[in-house]
Amino acid sequence: MMESAIPLHLETARTRHKRVPDDYQPPYPSFVARYKPTVSRVAMAYFGVQYRGTAPLAATDALKDIARLFASENGPSHWDQARYVDQSGFENVVTVAYWNDVARFDAWFAPAREVWTGRQREGVGTFIEVLRPTVERHETLFSSPDRAEGVAVIANGMSGEVQEHAYWGGMRDRIPLSQTDAMAPAGAPELIRDGARLRVVAYDNLCLIRSGQDWSDTGASERKLYLDDVEPVLRQGMNFLRDDGLAIGCYANRYMQVLAADGSATEKSYGQSWWRSLAALERWAESHPTHVRIFGAAMKYLSTLGPSAKLRLYHEVTVAAADEQLFEYLNCHPKTGMLAAVETVGA
Amino acid sequence: MMESAIPLHLETARTRHKRVPDDYQPPYPSFVARYKPTVSRVAMAYFGVQYRGTAPLAATDALKDIARLFASENGPSHWDQARYVDQSGFENVVTVAYWNDVARFDAWFAPAREVWTGRQREGVGTFIEVLRPTVERHETLFSSPDRAEGVAVIANGMSGEVQEHAYWGGMRDRIPLSQTDAMAPAGAPELIRDGARLRVVAYDNLCLIRSGQDWSDTGASERKLYLDDVEPVLRQGMNFLRDDGLAIGCYANRYMQVLAADGSATEKSYGQSWWRSLAALERWAESHPTHVRIFGAAMKYLSTLGPSAKLRLYHEVTVAAADEQLFEYLNCHPKTGMLAAVETVGA
Missing domain, CATH: 3.30.70.100 (Alpha-Beta Plaits)
Known part of the structure; x- marks a missing residue:
């Protein structure tokens, strides 16, 4: 039995049509995540640490800090970690965490934010990119x-x-x-400077x-x-x-x-x-x-x-x-994440 | 200056949206035909003749007949001719004619139809596929x-x-x-038998x-x-x-x-x-x-x-x-045109 990807409780009277007719049959199966109907909003938070070459001590410390924060009260239900080398040759380790209860995320976030982008770390940049979308x-x-x-x-x-x-x-x-x-x-995205912290407001x-x-x-x-x-x-x-x-x-x-x-x-x-x-x-x-x-x-x-x-x-x-958005960068190069969308140099 | 493909006089209050936003810019130019606003309907008529191997005399005759009819009063404003070998190995020559005045097409069509699918021709099949769509x-x-x-x-x-x-x-x-x-x-398409003429009604x-x-x-x-x-x-x-x-x-x-x-x-x-x-x-x-x-x-x-x-x-x-449709086949094999959409064998 074929289901709609849109869960029943989120179906509304349409003013815009789907691109396919109701009798459309996809050529292979695919599946979507189903939240409990009580979940109205999720939070997804990307915590990045950026450096050149091998990881400085400050990078390792940062990753320990975030793991400790994740394990604390109101921490995420799930997180994973990944790395990439960006176009400017910087190593980036990005830890993504997910919450299905935004009240928990909100209760958790403020101190984590201070730990992550509220203080300078020797030889590394840090960034936070958060979305808190409704389902x-x-x-x-x-x-x-x-x-x-x-x-x-x-x-x-x-x-x-x-x-x-x-x-x-x-x-x-x-x-x-x-x-x-x-x-x-x-x-259009705009840059806001808060001391050394650069914020992008989209x-x-x-x-x-x-x-x-x-x-x-x-x-x-x-x-x-x-x-x-x-x-x-x-x-x-x-x-x-x-x-x-x-x-x-x-x-x-x-x-x-x-x-x-x-x-x-x-x-x-x-x-x-x-x-x-x-x-x-x-x-x-x-x-x-x-x-x-x-x-x-x-x-x-x-x-x-x-x-x-x-x-x-x-x-x-x-x-x-x-x-539902937050973009915050500390000591990152100007092509990092949403900084690439705004002019960061000059006055 | 970018235009809509939909001419101004055919713009209506939408209940369905375009797939792209209003600021969409295509990556290369394309163009559409523009009719005079007085043209509300066109006619396009495909006249096919079908045979195996080299053209029998009846095929050559049929093509002469249609060319003569096209040149007669109320004939098409434009026509072209093309050939292909179909999946059953038959040669098909298809002549397509276009009218921008359906009254002229209607006045012209009845005798042409009789000439094309109203009489048996030795060793050839013939077919007519017509659309008379509104613009x-x-x-x-x-x-x-x-x-x-x-x-x-x-x-x-x-x-x-x-x-x-x-x-x-x-x-x-x-x-x-x-x-x-x-x-x-x-x-769904249906077959109608009118003596040897087979019609498909879609x-x-x-x-x-x-x-x-x-x-x-x-x-x-x-x-x-x-x-x-x-x-x-x-x-x-x-x-x-x-x-x-x-x-x-x-x-x-x-x-x-x-x-x-x-x-x-x-x-x-x-x-x-x-x-x-x-x-x-x-x-x-x-x-x-x-x-x-x-x-x-x-x-x-x-x-x-x-x-x-x-x-x-x-x-x-x-x-x-x-x-706006007419599909008519005489002595054609069962996979010809819209005949392929219906069962032609049996009772």
Whole structure:
């Protein structure tokens, strides 16, 4: 039985249509995270630490600090850690934490923020990027229902097979707010200086995507197919967004390698990017050669292998209201995250 | 200055949204045919003659007959002729004629119909496929504004650069009726026997596409690129639709070679297909590997070469009401055109 990606309790009288007819049948199954209906809002907080070369003591300390804070009262229900080398050659370790109770997050956050961006750390930059979206402004998608990642880990479980996927526009159609709202961007990002802390204030309908890959369960031939044929194309797309994304509305892109608890690399990765709007993300996804090739390859792969595919793909997309966002940077280089969207030099 | 593909006089209060925001900028220019506002309906009539092997005398006679009829009072404003070999190995010569005045078409048609499908011809089958759509149910798209093809030849001229193209959903957004109507298919095709004449009666929102290529102006290197890299992929897609289209809602597909007045081959081709619905055509176009490759290649090609590209691409798409259609077949094999959509054998 096919379900809508939009949960029943978030269905509203539409003023905007889905892109596919009611009898649309996707060519392969996909699944979405289901929250308890009592969950009206989630929090997702990216804590980054940035440095050149090998980790200075201050970086290791920072990671210890955040782990300790996560373990404290009202800490997140789930978090993971990943690393990447950015376009300026800096190493970045980003820890993402998720809460399904925003009151808990709010109670927890203030001291953590002070620890993270409220004090100078020797030889490292730090940043916080937080969204606190209502569930109407948010969607997920999973190629298999038996391993949650990211925000879905804090959900109540997975849906059955959903209808709104495997076509251009499915991402939008899965976001409950799309039933009534075009989610157009309402402004431009602005820089606010608070001493050494740089804050970026954005606008309604800024867009975040985290899009992940997990090849840890693949056998030899599927792994080879992924690593030889799919991953290089994905990397090309990620590099394009990192280096040249601004012109098409991608403020920042990080192609992250997920780390195990001991800091070693896992066989999981994700791309995380900030977009001017959902529409800008849609246009890139459906017209940029690198992503079109990824999508085409995935369609073919999943249509052919079906449930026997061991590669796992997922993503989460949020279109956040202005008052659901926080971007704060301390001692980071000017191309870090949302700083890339504003002019930080000069008066 | 960017125009809407929907002409001003056909703009209505929307109940359905375009897929792109108002500030969307396509990555390369495209153009649409513009009719005089007094043209409320056009007629497009496909006259086919079908035979095995070399043309029997009856086929040559039939083509003379239709040319004579076209030259008679109230004949079409424009017509062209093309050939293809179908999946059953039959040669088909299809002559397409266009009228921008349906009263003229109606006055002309009855005797032509009798000549074409009202009498047996030795060793050949004949068929007529007619649409008489309102201009609200119809769109065109051209990669350059200086050579009209198909129905656009009978228009008043070409638009300036239009906004609604180069994204999935542009086709729908260019059809004026999409402002207020999902254009869902309302029924299933049925066979009606009228002696030896077989008629197919379809339903509201059956869809026709004619999608053409013209490489006659290309220089050596562009021609090689088209013939070596693009055409084989296009042909694969056309063959897929011809042989396996029914399962995805393509009733019939013809990949036609356009003929010159003397019957020789030109450097123009077009695909012409009948679809259960616009949605079915959309799904194929955006997910079938062959078409995705064509679209991706065209995007790249036209974005890179821009106005210097000499390859010309165009299409016309109609979503017809039931009373705007006529399908009539005499002595054709059962996979001919819309006959493929119905069971013709048995009682």
